[in-house]
Amino acid sequence: MERCEIMISNENLKKRFKRFQELMKQNNIDASIIRTLSSFTYFTGIKWLRPALLIPAENDPIAFVFKYEAEEFMDKTWIQNVKTYMKAEVLMKEISGTIRESGYKTVGFDYSVERDSYVLFFELFKRLNSQVNVVDVHALIMQLRMIKAPDELEAIKQASRIAEHGMQKAIETVDTGKTELEVAAEALSEMMKEGAENPHIYVTTGPKPRIHAEPRSWVKIQPNDTVEIVISADFRGYYSNLTRTVFLGGLSDEKRKVYEVFMEMHRIAEENLKPGTKLIEIETLLRKHAADRGYSNNYVTGFAHGVGLLTEEDPITTIVIPHRRYETMENMVLASIHSPLTVPGIGTIKFEDTYVVRTTRPEKLTNFHYEITK
Numbered sequence: 001m002e003r004c005e006i007m008i009s010n011e012n013l014k015k016r017f018k019r020f021q022e023l024m025k026q027n028n029i030d031a032s033i034i035r036t037l038s039s040f041t042y043f044t045g046i047k048w049l050r051p052a053l054l055i056p057a058e059n060d061p062i063a064f065v066f067k068y069e070a071e072e073f074m075d076k077t078w079i080q081n082v083k084t085y086m087k088a089e090v091l092m093k094e095i096s097g098t099i100r101e102s103g104y105k106t107v108g109f110d111y112s113v114e115r116d117s118y119v120l121f122f123e124l125f126k127r128l129n130s131q132v133n134v135v136d137v138h139a140l141i142m143q144l145r146m147i148k149a150p151d152e153l154e155a156i157k158q159a160s161r162i163a164e165h166g167m168q169k170a171i172e173t174v175d176t177g178k179t180e181l182e183v184a185a186e187a188l189s190e191m192m193k194e195g196a197e198n199p200h201i202y203v204t205t206g207p208k209p210r211i212h213a214e215p216r217s218w219v220k221i222q223p224n225d226t227v228e229i230v231i232s233a234d235f236r237g238y239y240s241n242l243t244r245t246v247f248l249g250g251l252s253d254e255k256r257k258v259y260e261v262f263m264e265m266h267r268i269a270e271e272n273l274k275p276g277t278k279l280i281e282i283e284t285l286l287r288k289h290a291a292d293r294g295y296s297n298n299y300v301t302g303f304a305h306g307v308g309l310l311t312e313e314d315p316i317t318t319i320v321i322p323h324r325r326y327e328t329m330e331n332m333v334l335a336s337i338h339s340p341l342t343v344p345g346i347g348t349i350k351f352e353d354t355y356v357v358r359t360t361r362p363e364k365l366t367n368f369h370y371e372i373t374k
Contacts, residue, residue, distance in 0.1 A: 007236070008151050010078040013045045016144060017061065023140045024057040024108065031056040032108030032137045033095060035121050038309035039110050039141050041237050044077045047197075052091060053079075054098060062098060064091055096128040108137030114310060142314040146306055147331050152238060153356060156307065156333060159196070159240035160354060160365040163233035166191040166199065167242055167368055170229045174246050174374060176222065180205055180215035183229070191233050200311055202230035209342030211300060224249035226347035228340065232311035239311040241335035242366045243352035247373045258349050261293045262341050263370060266351055269303055269336045273328055273355055273362040279304060279317050280324040290341070300339045307333045307354050332357045333365075 020043070024032060032055045034040050040051035044063065052064035060081050065073045067084040074080055083098070085091040099107060107129065109122060126134055148156070170187035180203040191199040203215040205227045221227060227246040232239050247255055265286050272282045283303055290299040302318025315323035318338060328334070333356050340350035351370055355362040 008045045029108045030104035036110045036112045046077045106133045111136040111138045155236045155238035159233050159235040162194045162196050163231050163240045163242040165194050166231045178221050180219050181217040184215035196233045200232040204228040204348045207345050209348045228348040240354045243350045250373045275330045298341045303339045304334045304336045307335050328357050
């Protein structure tokens, strides 16, 4: 696959930083400590494990980096104010000491659940900084991250091409006797060859529905199985989400009915992804359509989620109920339909694409055919 080199410019990274500083000032926050990998990447432009970034409401940010990684880190990012450490306890001491020396009274912390963001870090941070008022700044950060800039959209488009390659490989691998893990392994290998650094895949086969299912090494595909494949591919840290369902042995009358109902819902969601529409309004339309067609007990609530530096980020309508009240905004990137139809005796049915919300109609970034039989 031909790929272009996409990097977020230092100018745009600094703009993000300045916008976040303004939000902190508006909310009387003196500084914020970033320990989540995705938000660290958002502000620095580089993915760096075990991240720690202090963003003051005034002045430049400070990155805390392992001593022998500091030179490379400064070479790859716009941030040059770096403090180094060799031990984890020194890292926490440096962060806490900087906060005390600066006299910060209210400090933001990105309350999120993702890689390198542990409750242990948060609890230790609060204990070491008992003199400050710790507040959640996750929503402020996502206020910026939910709206994608042109360079971010280009990265997501590249990720979409990689996801399509992974899906094609997975479908080629699907066959009677293959395990879910074998299908996943082939797709993951293909995506990494195409440039993905941390792709993900779920594979669910058989008549017993599952959602968010890691591929199992002991489950083999059987004749006439329904096989759901969920792929998340990344490029330069940005993700795209693509899901398709494979029907072995063709589409029986009941499978055809479920397939057609889901595709009708897919169309309804796509037609209503417009700026200013509340996600709950689309959810209501989808649930009504499922009920009207006899599948009220098979629809899983949560039709969309954000896509960006995480494969699933705000708004996450599946598990964060208040997010269902969010309004769609131009240049918001969403995966839809994320909710499957779970039908005992048939399995898990889902067709999901990644969209960017535009003024009149959404732009679909993933392109892959829908009716797939083997």
